[in-house]
Amino acid sequence: MSFVNEASWDRIVRVVLGIVLLYLGWAGVVTGGWGTFFKFVGFVPLLTGLVGFCPLYTLLKFRTNKTG
């Protein structure tokens, strides 16, 4: 898929990070302002990791997937 601009390692790191942040937020491990922050920010690395596309990379003209 040509729109994929993340390498496999990048995608795995993002998915793991997303899951950890969402768990910390939604499971109530972290509460207060940070908890709320994690609840929503966790979706960003999870979704970009699953799709393989990072819009920020496009803006910065950067990519970790060198094969695309």
Add this chain to the structure above:
Amino acid sequence: MATIEEFNLKLKDQQRPLVVDFWAPWCMPCRAMEPTLKRVEQQYEGTVDVWRVNADEAPEVMKALKIYGIPTTAAYRDGQEVARRTGALPQAELEGLFEAALTGEKPLRKGLSANERILRLVAGLLLVAFGWAAGPSWVLLALGGVIIFSGVYDRCPLWQAVAPRVAKLFQGASQ
């Protein structure tokens, strides 16, 4: 076409590229795939022929061709099998088989790659596990469920049956 001799004889006389659908009336995935197959059949009308072989009426053919699961869809060119897939196939994979019958080349696999599928399934399962351990957290459970489904949607016969109708509804609403 109850015997393999009849099948081979008919195959020998076949002029056009051919796709064979091995199915059975009781097979739900076969029924789910049928509208998609008909759609693709219409796209290739006049260039690729389609045979439908009822597995119940042709057990000898199934045994001789080593077909152990249905639906199985096979592409033939010049009397030779060039590709075969088992399971209810999405439209893209069926088109790939029709192209294989036309060109004689093995079809490129479309849709999710194996790595993509594994990533989605593992991420979804982890979310479900964490969601369950967290109380349960319905948000994590639902998110995990959606991500697991996104890893298998193209293999789901129910989705294949429902998706074209939903797409049609949206098309109708936008016109």
